[in-house]
Amino acid sequence: MDINLSPGLPSSAGGALPTPARPVVPAVERAHIHEHHEHPEQHWLFRYVFSQDHKVIAKQFLVTGMFWALVGGALSSLFRLQLGWPEGTMEWLKPLLGKWIEGGKLSPEFYLGLVTLHGTIMVFFVLTAGLSGTFSNFLIPLQIGARDMASGFMNMLSYWFFFLSSVIMFSSLFIETGPAASGWTIYPPLSALPQAISGSGLGMTLWLVSMAIFIVSQLLGSVNYIATIINLRTRGMSMTKLPLTIWAFMLTAVLGTLSFPVLLSACLLLVFDRSFGTSFFLSDIYIAGQALHNEGGSPVLFQHLFWFLGHPEVYIIIMPAMGIVSEVMATNARKPIFGYRAMIGSLLGISLLSFVVWGHHMFVTGMNPFLGSVFVFLTLMIAVPSAVKTFNWLATLWRGNIRFTAAMLFSIGFVSLFVSGGLTGIVLGNASLDIQMHNTYFLVAHFHLVMGSAAMFGMFAGIYHWFPKMFGRMMNEPLGYVHFWLTLTGAYLTFVPMHYIGIAGFPRRYYSWTGFDMFSQFADMNKFISVAAIAVFFAQFIFLFNFFYSIWRGRRATQNPWHANTLEWTTPIELGHGNWPGEIPAVYRWPYDYSKPGAEADFIPQTVPFSQTASSNQPYEKELE
Amino acid sequence: MTVFIVFLILALLLLVFGLLFRLQILTSIFSGESTRDIGPGNRINASLMLVFLVGGGGWLVWSAVSSYARLNVPVASVHGGAIDRLFWVTMGILGVAFVLVQVFLFGYAFKYRYKEGQRAYFYSHNNRLEVVWTLIPAIVFAALVFTGWKQWTRITGPAPKNAVVLEVMGKQFNWLVRYPGRDLKLGVVNYRLIDAANDWGFDLSDKAGRDDFMASEIHVPKGVPVLLKIRSRDVLHSVYMPQFRLQMYAVPGMPTRFWFTPTVSTDEMRAKLGKPNFNYELACNQVCGSSHFAMKMIVVVDEPDDYVAWFAAQSPVSQNADLLASYQQMSRQTGLGQGGSRGARTAAIAETGELPAPPPARATL
Numbered sequence: 001m002d003i004n005l006s007p008g009l010p011s012s013a014g015g016a017l018p019t020p021a022r023p024v025v026p027a028v029e030r031a032h033i034h035e036h037h038e039h040p041e042q043h044w045l046f047r048y049v050f051s052q053d054h055k056v057i058a059k060q061f062l063v064t065g066m067f068w069a070l071v072g073g074a075l076s077s078l079f080r081l082q083l084g085w086p087e088g089t090m091e092w093l094k095p096l097l098g099k100w101i102e103g104g105k106l107s108p109e110f111y112l113g114l115v116t117l118h119g120t121i122m123v124f125f126v127l128t129a130g131l132s133g134t135f136s137n138f139l140i141p142l143q144i145g146a147r148d149m150a151s152g153f154m155n156m157l158s159y160w161f162f163f164l165s166s167v168i169m170f171s172s173l174f175i176e177t178g179p180a181a182s183g184w185t186i187y188p189p190l191s192a193l194p195q196a197i198s199g200s201g202l203g204m205t206l207w208l209v210s211m212a213i214f215i216v217s218q219l220l221g222s223v224n225y226i227a228t229i230i231n232l233r234t235r236g237m238s239m240t241k242l243p244l245t246i247w248a249f250m251l252t253a254v255l256g257t258l259s260f261p262v263l264l265s266a267c268l269l270l271v272f273d274r275s276f277g278t279s280f281f282l283s284d285i286y287i288a289g290q291a292l293h294n295e296g297g298s299p300v301l302f303q304h305l306f307w308f309l310g311h312p313e314v315y316i317i318i319m320p321a322m323g324i325v326s327e328v329m330a331t332n333a334r335k336p337i338f339g340y341r342a343m344i345g346s347l348l349g350i351s352l353l354s355f356v357v358w359g360h361h362m363f364v365t366g367m368n369p370f371l372g373s374v375f376v377f378l379t380l381m382i383a384v385p386s387a388v389k390t391f392n393w394l395a396t397l398w399r400g401n402i403r404f405t406a407a408m409l410f411s412i413g414f415v416s417l418f419v420s421g422g423l424t425g426i427v428l429g430n431a432s433l434d435i436q437m438h439n440t441y442f443l444v445a446h447f448h449l450v451m452g453s454a455a456m457f458g459m460f461a462g463i464y465h466w467f468p469k470m471f472g473r474m475m476n477e478p479l480g481y482v483h484f485w486l487t488l489t490g491a492y493l494t495f496v497p498m499h500y501i502g503i504a505g506f507p508r509r510y511y512s513w514t515g516f517d518m519f520s521q522f523a524d525m526n527k528f529i530s531v532a533a534i535a536v537f538f539a540q541f542i543f544l545f546n547f548f549y550s551i552w553r554g555r556r557a558t559q560n561p562w563h564a565n566t567l568e569w570t571t572p573i574e575l576g577h578g579n580w581p582g583e584i585p586a587v588y589r590w591p592y593d594y595s596k597p598g599a600e601a602d603f604i605p606q607t608v609p610f611s612q613t614a615s616s617n618q619p620y621e622k623e624l625e
Numbered sequence: 626m627t628v629f630i631v632f633l634i635l636a637l638l639l640l641v642f643g644l645l646f647r648l649q650i651l652t653s654i655f656s657g658e659s660t661r662d663i664g665p666g667n668r669i670n671a672s673l674m675l676v677f678l679v680g681g682g683g684w685l686v687w688s689a690v691s692s693y694a695r696l697n698v699p700v701a702s703v704h705g706g707a708i709d710r711l712f713w714v715t716m717g718i719l720g721v722a723f724v725l726v727q728v729f730l731f732g733y734a735f736k737y738r739y740k741e742g743q744r745a746y747f748y749s750h751n752n753r754l755e756v757v758w759t760l761i762p763a764i765v766f767a768a769l770v771f772t773g774w775k776q777w778t779r780i781t782g783p784a785p786k787n788a789v790v791l792e793v794m795g796k797q798f799n800w801l802v803r804y805p806g807r808d809l810k811l812g813v814v815n816y817r818l819i820d821a822a823n824d825w826g827f828d829l830s831d832k833a834g835r836d837d838f839m840a841s842e843i844h845v846p847k848g849v850p851v852l853l854k855i856r857s858r859d860v861l862h863s864v865y866m867p868q869f870r871l872q873m874y875a876v877p878g879m880p881t882r883f884w885f886t887p888t889v890s891t892d893e894m895r896a897k898l899g900k901p902n903f904n905y906e907l908a909c910n911q912v913c914g915s916s917h918f919a920m921k922m923i924v925v926v927d928e929p930d931d932y933v934a935w936f937a938a939q940s941p942v943s944q945n946a947d948l949l950a951s952y953q954q955m956s957r958q959t960g961l962g963q964g965g966s967r968g969a970r971t972a973a974i975a976e977t978g979e980l981p982a983p984p985p986a987r988a989t990l
Contacts, residue, residue: 092628107915108915108916108918109915112912112914112915112917181915182912183912187861187911187912188860189859189860189861189877190860190861190912190913190914193859193860196797196859196860196913196914197914197915282877282878283877283878283879284816284858284877284878285816285858285859285860285877285878286796286816286817286819286826286858286859287797287858287859287860289820289821291816291817291819295878296878297878298876298878298879299861299876299877299878299879300876300879333737333745334744334745335745335746335747335748336747336748336749338748338749338750338751339749339750339751339754339755340749340750341750342750342752342755364863364872364873364874365861365874365876366873366874366876366879366881369777369778369781369782372777372781373774373777373778376770376773376774376777377770377774379770380766380767380769380770383762383766384759384762384763384766387758387759387762388755388758388759388762390726391754391758392755393730394726394729394730394733395748395751395754397730397733397734397737398733398737398746398748399737399745399746399748400733400737400745400746401737401739401740401743401744401745402671402734402737402738402739403662403663403667403739404666404667404670404671404734404738404739409670412674412730412731412734415726415730416727416730416731419722419723419726419727419730420723420727423719423722423723424719426715426719426766426769427712427715427716427719429770430711430715430769430770430773430774430777431773431774431777432707432708432711432773432774432776432777432780433708433711433712433715433773435708435780435870435871435872436708436712436867436870436872438863438872438910439863439865439872439910439911440910476646476650477664477666478649478666479646481666481669481670485673485677488677489677489681492681492685496685496688497688497692500688500689500692500695500696501696503696503697503698504695504696504697504698504867505698505865505867505908507865507908507909507910509912509917509918510917510918511915511917511918512918512919513918515918515919515921516906516908516921517902517903517904517906518698518867518868518906518908519908521695522695525692563662592749594745594747595744595745595746595747596747597747602744602745
């Protein structure tokens, strides 16, 4: 029995494919790598600020993401105040908002600025950078058995570009003409013409600059994630022994690499239209008493470019959450994830199809109806892998031995919200039904459940689960329970009534709805939604307290507090740059050997060779002993 | 004062919260629970799963039933009925899937909670199951989507030949509407001719446009197909009439269209709903600027006879002195339309000395 060789499993083995053994790194070279990563006398500036350690960068992404989530949530509370109490006064916010309060009322233009930045912040800065940036950075090297990312320097740049873009976006909240105010989708001509809305002046310029820098950050990160996963896996870690988190992060990075550049080009063309007199998206416009010279451009072209990113983007948001949930669920149900390969297959299916469904955002924008039909059928197809994933999660719970850690609770909440929000996608993806539902609160409710709340839940699950690895301490569990139940209840109380008013045609991005006979009957529901939304926002402070309290005062963590199989739990509790003090462990099995019959404990880490587990080896594993 | 009280209450709440938190930590240390893997929290959470399933489900049913009457917008178009049927059938099927998944999810979570000495069932995959639960949703979705697609092609197909034509134009921040007049042809409009008196930018060198008329409300006849031509003169807008299940963007530079057949007149709908002040409303449903929320126009569905009478009573744009004056001035300034010297069309006028027939411009679709 040679434990240095990577065992090639037969295809019948629990979800493992036969793969050629990876070459063994000679001992000398390993020692070299090891020494290379010892930097005992680093200046604190390079240790904590301009760090190239993936773990520090991950925490930087996390804290920045949490800051943004707080800002994004606060913005939504402001506009929920307006929607819930359209006749109420907001004079008391004057010290905070200054001239954006006009005569005791929120200015309509600033209202649009709020919804625009809420969307931008939540989609890009929280759920893309905050979620994928945190966990891809933190988990990829730890779970594949690498000392760091392929390029630590690029990784550091990725964070600092994100930071720069954050500073620019945040500063746009404070300028005279207000932030970008044409919705997070920044459809031209509204976003191109400062005459149309003052937010399209400097605010929009800052938005575009910030997003361009943000895209640079995303690309630097994504390229790094892909390169690391492909090249730096430890001995024995074949692609089919990777935890599902890593599969999810890798495919997310692929989506980002392929789709973000298209958004960049859309932004660039918009910059040309705004500043250099081109007509990519502008045509036949008479505004502010003046006919513009632009002819021949197409606003619909911008929508094609925007949604070519925009749709993969929602999967960029949800796939890391899916990966985290799969991992957390298997660990805490003490069961292998059901259908490991079907899970990978469905991730691949989603990734592929996510590039060919963007048109379902544009059924009624004047796009050719035949093209609409094509997108209807393609959209149907992407619902199938999502359904498969859901059934696999259910089957994972079936006959498990479930431990309700806070992370597990959020994973279960994720599945619940993902299903609730995902199902209504079948309505919206059906072009004829979308005629009525397009841009109503039905749509708002749909995506807030399926990608907003669900991805947030995935992020919470990840934080609660890997907090011990990040900070060496445990988060307070009872507080986690309270946080979970309040947030889950609050999410449903907020978004279920939104479906109702959406079915009645209530349009999104309305500052006031009292002018229309057909919408003015929903005062009670709007108030209800606002109360629930603001309450759930305040419930997040329980989490914030728990998080920061536990960093310094939390119970000390043990090395493997959840009894998990993956590699990160083989590292010491206080881990330095380089992750493992000695040699990187080799991997012999898939990460989901939980509750294996015949095994002593109910988990067998990936680093345990089959030769040590003769009593629990399945018939097809005998030859690997 | 109130602010002070609010702060005081918040501070007290925080204090209570902090004390409870310390208390919980201390008791968990003294009871030895903090060193155990699985505490009583596990049982509580498992029970809460059931409570949430039943309580949440109950609330959902109650709220849906009690608001159903309000959220179901009355239908007033032929295709609207078909859309509604498909919508509720879809919601029914999705509802079944929703209930099943949530029951299994929270039910399993409760049923398979941790028990001392129990071990989970090692069950890694079952390919037959995967195939089954790939195919079933695929077939159900395919059926739904196929039905929807058939509706979609019908709704977006060409309008019947006898359709009444009118054109809606979005601008910041109201709607404009024009009708083709007696010749049933909409005239050419050009955005460069727009000014305060000529909202549409009528190009009066086109004869077809001279009898067009503008209106402050949309009037459509009941039971007759209506072809809505749609354009915008500044930013994106969206023509949204929920009662007719109708929505289409207004795109500057790219005229769009939507046709429908209204089935219930405004008077009938008022009687049906028992609301004497009821009106069909056209709303803007694509953010277009600060007063986006106020872009409204009343839509009136007339009995066909009333519609004809209303139509006959309107005065054409060529009788609008302000508009004519504005047109004369603008066409001189821009060189467009009558007497201009720019472009092929105006060249043709100069050559023949006559007003040309309506050119096959984009404006006529």
